[in-house]
Amino acid sequence: MNIFISTIKGYRWHLVAVLILTFIFSGFGIGVLAFINNKLMKATEQKELLIWTFIGLLILFLITSVIAQISLTALGHKFVYLMRKQLVKQLLDTGTEQLNQIGKARLLASLSGDIRNITFAFVRLPELVQGSILVLCAGAYMFYLSESLFFVTALWLSVTVWVSNIAVRRVYHHLRIVRETEDKLYKNYQSAIEGHKELSLNRERAKFYFERELEESASTQRDNSVRADSYHAFANNWTNVMVLGAVGLVFYLSLAEGWSNLETATTIALTILFLRTPLISAVGALPMLLNAKVALDKLSKLNLAPYTEDFAISNPLPRDWKEIRFENVTYSYPTAEGTMSFALKPVNLTIKRGELIFLIGKNGSGKSTFSMLLAGLNHATDGKIFVDNIEITAANQRAFRAQISAVFSDFYLFTQLLGQAGFASLKEAGQWLETLQLENKVTVENHRLSTTNLSQGQRKRLGLLIALLEHRPLLILDEWAADQDPTFRRTFYQVLLPLLREKGHTVFAISHDDSYFHLADRLLLISQGELRELFGEERETASHDAVEKLNNIIKETKI
Template sequence: MGLFGYLLRTSRRPFLLALAASVISGAAGASFIALVNTALGRAGHVPAAVVWAFAGLCVATVVTRFLAQNLLFRLSQGFIYRLRRRLVDGILDTPLRSVEKLGTPRLYSALADDVVVIADALPGLPMVCFSATFAVVCVVYLAVVSPAVALTSLLALGVAVGVYRMFSAYGMRHLGAAREEQDRLFEHFRAVTEGTKELKLDRGRREALAGAALDATATTYRRRSVLGLSVFEGAAGSGQAIFFALIGVLLFVFPAVFALPARTLTDSIMVLLFMVSSLQGVLTWLPVLGRATVALHKIEERLEYLEGAGREKRHDHPAAPADWQQIGFRGVAHAYPGAAGEQFVLGPLDFTFRRGEVLFVVGGNGSGKTTLAKLLTGLYLPEKGAVRLDDREVTDDNRDAYRALFGAVFSDFFLFESLGGLPGADRTAKAEHYLRRLQLDHKVSIVDDRFSTTALSQGQRKRLALLTACLADRSCYLFDEWAADQDPVFKEFFYTELLAELKARNKTVVVISHDDRYFAVADRIVRLDYGQIRADRPGEDRRDRTPEEENSGGR
């Protein structure tokens, strides 16, 4: 089983200790039954050694069973952490473009569901080992009592295993198909949680997307899951039926064929009944272990994709020079493949961002502005050309240090509640200062190095994201449509106060904007159109321009 192999590779010592304890517990349990039969055979004349052995086996069975489960509980928690850590590190170490291609629902499904499914299955592994050992010791005991009974039991055990393998292969296919549907379900759930407002407003789309489409996927998932789990239950029932048939053979066929003493027959049937009871415990775990195997396969598939996409190097590389003067694009190009084979290509671009300047990037939707921003900040890697910091090319060896030059608020920003990792022992005081300037101090406070709340309007959340970017105190800032959700007073603050302050501190500021009213703030304006730079000119004041002048200047 894949789960056994994975645990042996990743947690060999604690897993083997847990298995050893389970094996000892199973052997002690089976020996306990044999000892009971011995004691019953000596009615009234039980030696003291048998009594002490009975007590010892009772203690050994309980202690080793507890030890096996305790070790597995510890192992399962460590296993969850390490598996999630691998996934998180894989996401952070994989180029952003590849992570975006894989998609949030698939990653979240692996992190939130698959890992838990595996952890829930781990306690079943000692039971499997316990029962397997129990069965082996029982067969050995039967071989001593009656070789014919032992041989027949082995034959029945072989048939049961064969039937189980036949059923399980079919069941695993359906559980695997159900797991594929689960990814689609997570996509539906994401659409519901992130599109709640739109779905509430549009009954037709709500019924189509959150109704019929979701129900169709959920129905397929349920049907596949039920079928797969039912197959495993059928395998369990078949195994149980085979052993009951074996007991029937012993009761009704063996006495007519073999001259078995009544005592031997009684002992054999009692041992087999205990075996059936023990194996029944295993059979209840088989569907859980089957789902865990499918979940582990999915996680390994995700990890294989992330690792195959190339890992970004994270060196303890010296920080980029604080006195850098320019960032240059030299023939930089990046392409987006489309679903129908078409491509959007940004570049090739030859361009320079200068230290201490305020640069506006403008252009229509889909012109490549955000892609340019991700290339500038090092989040996307150029497919052609090079990015240079002064006279040094940005490569895998120094890209992490290069990224540390930037503070950014993207249009699809994520707002962290914690201020952890931001520089400065006085960051709480600075954060409170910015809260007052951004007029958020009546809604948000800093408590235990965290924002007291982030349940705010989009514009207010953007102001908090701006606050954290300012606290980072980087030498280059990127603001992607920051002012788009702001009231006029905060637009005025952003363009006329904050940008001037950053420029006065010799910060490079790149602003993606459609607010041509404030173009005079820019030192330069770069216009993108279909992935190409169509204009690179000084900033200009458009506040008093006539419509005719606007039309002649264009955007």
């Protein structure tokens, strides 16, 4: 609910103004009723004046009610706008580890489904607010007309609302299940879209997916939606019937039991009928509001970073640092109970400014895990990281990240070309496009790449272009060359990396290309989470391992 409270604070005066307006419009509504009671029901003379006064009152009632409703709805839309922006900013400020734990499907379900439900609630909220205020004003008027009839009607309507509340609580229960299932449905959608190629190849898998996985969540969603709607329909119709019952009760008590005269009974009956529409609308709006409550709860359970307005980076680090030092740094992935967690053993490493370092190791040995630590995206479980003699803590973590550009193996390709501050130089972008051999494929228009519909290897080159234009001191490349053809791979290792070193970049590259290991200033090996540097013979062996193996195979087949 935090996001709700913080957003509502931003609009508190607007909200107060709208509530006052709603009271005024409700006052006019009661004024119309009182006019009918006091004037029209006794009209004998000055008929023309009466009619025109009545029409004037109706017009005032219409104008104030329309303005009140439009203001409330506009307030709702402004609120949703603010909340949407706040939520995305919170998402941007939340740590990568937390986002990984939440998962893409849950995040998408919240960003689209939850925000949509909150929007719907705001469209219906005016009905509930206006309905409630009208009930209050009408209640006061009824009390003025006849205290005894007011108490009986209030009791009758309280029972009505109490019973419909029981139904509405069932509605809430089922809506919550519907929302829980939405996360699963988004996962299903994700499988259908991201796994489309695999599902197209394998009809059996597609059938299994369709009939088992999708069916399970889709049918849970359907059943619970039907139940929620059924309880809601009961609550709606129950209210409708009971309001009509109240009219009958008022006439019975007034005329049969002699509690009041026909005139008072008629006015009270009119007042109750006047309340009927807003009361039913309010009951009708409740599921939407309950949906919004479920959505707000869901949003707060994401545990996103608290909202802050700016993008400023506190405690900036000097850009001319000489080294990054890891002292006994360990890392373990958070895991669910009963599962084995991968742990990075204590790392002691100093990366000097301007070095070209390769990190090698088998699949699953911890290379990407370490690169995420080096990028400041994962937080060390233990140990310390220093930039020169400044320790990296939560206070300067963002400043640390500002020293780094990276092309991860699962990189996202942005099209906007940004430099150190503002847009990147077009001349520089053009030069890098040539070096990356993409000058005939991609152009830069309005500081944007003209296209990203390219091969994976070409897209990775663009990822590198974007990273290079940022002019950050440390560049992390996770298996960058893996998707390049042999010719460009050679260019990358023999031309591009030396060029980057010449330009003063510190490059930390994860690599499997052992025929180029000799080009690195330093070679690091990670094995089962243990990182160490290779020297002398060990380094030689690592560099020629695959080539040697290949030679041996060729020799063996010749024999």
